[in-house]
Amino acid sequence: MIVSGRTLVADTVLEHDVVVVGTGAGGSMATRELARAGKSVIAVEEGGDHTPAxxxxxxxxxLPILFQDRGGRMTTDLAITVLQGRGVGGSTIHNTNLCKRAPDAILDLWTQRHGVVGCKPSDLAPVFAEVERDLSVSTIPDDAINKxxxxxxxxxxxxxxxxxxxxxxRVGCMRSGFCELGCAYDAKQNARKVLLPEAMARGATVLSDTKVLRILHDGRRVSGVLAQTVTGKLVRIKARAVVLSASATGSAALALVSGVPDPFDQIGRGLRIHPGGAVAGVFDDAVDGWQGIPQSWECTEHLDFAEGSDKRVWITTAFAHPIGTASLMPGFGADHMRAMRLYRRMAVLTAMVHDETEGRVTASPEGKPRIAYAMEPRDRAQLARGLRAGAEILLAAGAKEVHVPAVRPLIVRNKKDLAAIxxxxxxxxxxxxxxxxxxxxxxxxxDRRRxxxxxxxxxxxxxxxxxxDGSLFPTSLGGPPQISVYTLARHLARHVADSVR
Amino acid sequence: MTTRRNFLSRTARAGLALATLSGAGVAAFVRASGYVVDPARAAKLRCLAPWQLVVVDALAARFCAADVPYDSPGAPPTPLEVGVSEFVDQFLAESDAEVRRECLALFGMLEHAYPMSCGHLHRFSLLSPAAQDDVLRSLAGSASALLQGAFTGCKSLFMMGYYRDPRTWGVLGYDGPKKGRPTEGWVPLRYRGAT
Known part of the structure; x- marks a missing residue:
């Protein structure tokens, strides 16, 4: 059952075996697995419950209802927009359905360099397969590749x-191209659709419109959480286990503001974000890039997961609807509108950096995440590499010119121009x-120190x-994380269940 | 015991406080005076002060300026027609207090302080369009990362206010949401089993 915090008329005390904070990929999977294990579980979600209707x-x-901070979340220096989901289902509601397993090389790195046990490729392969069955994962067929x-x-x-x-x-996809605004046709096999119904059928409760304010503990053991509904009612949930699944920013901020013991000052550190820039190629004919399935093809030419590699860029498409495009295109006023008139003839690629920069999440006194991330030169070099590669791809595909959005906008017309990036x-x-x-x-x-x-x-x-949730990753993944988040949550949920026997 | 040094220190602090208070009072008066606002529009504001509406109107006019004269055939709608400022007011009213406070402070800074740093003696809303563009270009290219970020955030807000309106989509050739429209031959995607 999904209960909105708006319906509570008084402060409330609840008691469950486990409380899960957040209902994105990690939280929904943990909730279902715990319900399957017969545990009394409640998942608390700060956002609302939104359906295809x-x-x-x-x-x-x-944007205001599906994203944190109404789509305006940024790093503290205002340099990077950080888009994160909000609401039942979290980012699985607005993502573009990309399903890639964590690369074997990354899992090996976690094992060998970060002391992670039980997450080798061979350990996780069967779990990945189960998750992919859950979500009906399959490869986009040729005839569904848009322009x-x-x-x-x-x-x-x-x-x-x-x-x-x-x-x-996606199953029954109408190819409308509006994935990032929530699927109106219920074709997206997201956490809200696939996992939570089973969890609730097995007795789990989802409490939406309710923000967890504090993890309750005595310094040695948790005793539950204190939450508040959007209408201001306090909800105290007693539980023997608390699962943080509020994202790499939300989970860390909640742990910090709750005074969770952290003798080695590790909480909030090691933030990676896959920072990405975009390039827009202008073609003679209409591309109408907003039509059809977004992000169905990838470039891995500049991506090598070996430690110390200088190829750390993942390139895919990134067409946006009008507001997203208008924000991206350089300049303002008449020049900006002239560029916007090229909208139908534009193809857009994004270059995401498999980043080594370590950012940090801290919390405001109210528990709001603060995201500090100063991109290091080695990652800026990768960004430059990715933007150059993206522009080169578009030129090779027949673009007459490629716009590289920047404060000083750059238009690339041939390979020689790429040196400016x-x-x-x-x-x-x-x-x-x-x-x-x-x-x-x-x-x-x-290693408790690291x-x-x-x-x-x-x-x-x-x-x-x-x-x-994604907070668990010791390093960047170098690709879309949803399948890996689902998989780790499924893999680890049994340990939560064991802890409340 | 009051020493001479303590006395001077306390006097200096009091003087500074008084100067700040009176300065703030004068600044507040100057800041909010001399603005002509349509009372009907002002009455509907949820978070902007009437003088801030004038500033936001001026910013919207520059951020969302058209590339053709508005009286030419097929010209896009003006930001005023689209209600960009009303959107900004509503968006900020529904944002959290910190975002609202920062944005309102930014509008005040752009109106009263930043033009001077670009060599303009009048407040932003009284400058010519060319001078206003000069101020915005300076902000975008500022050496201060925070000011550059402020430009980006501000631009995104105004672009959202403008391009949210279907009347602006003609500029782009964008056909808008498909929900509720005939599917025109779209066939639900079938899959060949899981990978």
Missing amino acids: DFDQREDTM NNDALRRGLAALGWRGGALSHN DLDFARPHSVPLTAVHPMGTMRMGE SVVDSRGRHHHLAGLFVA
Whole structure:
């Protein structure tokens, strides 16, 4: 049952075996697995419960309800927009359905360098497979590649670069192209649709419109959480275990504001975000990139997961609806509108950096996440590499010119022009950057001095506290994280269940 | 015991406080005076002060300026027609207090302080369009990362206010939401089993 906090008429005390904070990929999976294990579980979600009937395919109405801070969340220096989901289902409601497993090389790195136990590729392969079955994951067929993605495909073919079709979790897709504003046709196999109904059928409760203010504990063991509904009613939930699944920013901020023991000052550190910039190629003919399935093709030519690699850029398509595009295009006023008139003929690519920069999440006194992230030169070099590669792909696909949004806008017409995209050009504040994959901040590992939770997701210093979201990742993933978040949550939920026997 | 040093220190602090208070009073008066606002529009404001509506109107006119004269055939709608300022007012009213406070402070700074740093002696809303563009370009290219970020955030807000309106979509050739429209041959995607 989903209960909105708006319906509570008085302060309330509840009691459950486990309380899960957040209902995105990690929280919903943990909730279902705990319900399957016969535990009394409640998932608390600060946002509302929105269904396909609510999704009107308009940016101005959807961004404020589906995203944190109404779509305006930014790093503290205002350099990077950080898009994170809000509401029952979290980011799985607005994401573009990308389903890629964590690369074996990354899982090996976690094992060998970060002391993670039980998460080797062979350990997780069966769990990945189960999750992919849950979500009906399959590869986008050729006839569903839209013109924007086809530009990427053609460009890669012309250059002889590595790439291919992506896998998604969509069934009955109408190819409307509005995935990032919530699927109005209920074709997205998101956490709200796939996992929570089963969890609730097994007795789990979802409490929406209610924000967890504090984790309750005595310094040694958790005893539950204190939450507040959007109408101001306090909800105290007694529980033997608390699972943090409020994202790499939300989970860390909640742990910090709750005074969770942190003797080695690890909570909030190690933030990675996959910062990404965009390039827009202008073609002779209409691309109409907003039509059809977004992000169905990828370029992996500049992505190598080996430690110390200097190829750390993942490139895919990133077409946006009018407001997103208008925010991205450089300048303002008449010049900006002239550029916007090219909208129908534009194909847009994004270059996301598999980042090594370690940002940090702290919390305001009210518990609001503060995201500090100063991109290091080695990652700026990767960003420059990615923007150059994106522009080269679009030129190879037949673009007449490629716009590289920046404070000093750059238009690339041939390969020689690409040299202008250098380390200095690829500065935050100079190039508009967006991040949609916050990770790290509550890293797992067996070394208490370098991690926050152990390989079972258990907090090192506070009994009964677990983490099940992207905060767990010891490093950047180098690709879309939703499948890995689902998988880790499923993998670790049994340890939560064991703890409340 | 009151020493001479303590006395001077206390006097200096009191003087500074008085100067600040009187300065703030004068600044507040100057800041909010001399603005002509349509009372009907002002009455509907949820968080902007009437003088801030004038500033936001001026910013909207520059951020969302058209590339053709508004009286030419097929010209896009003006920001005023689209209600960009009313959108900004509503958006900020529904944002959290910190975001609202920062945005309102930014509008005040853009109106009263920043033009001077660009060599303009009048407040932003009284400058010519060319001078206003000069101020915004200076903000975008500022050496201060925070000011650059402020430009980006401000621009996003105004672009959202403008391009949210279907009347502006003609500029783009964008056909808008598909929900409720005939599917025109779209066939639900079938899948060939899980990978």
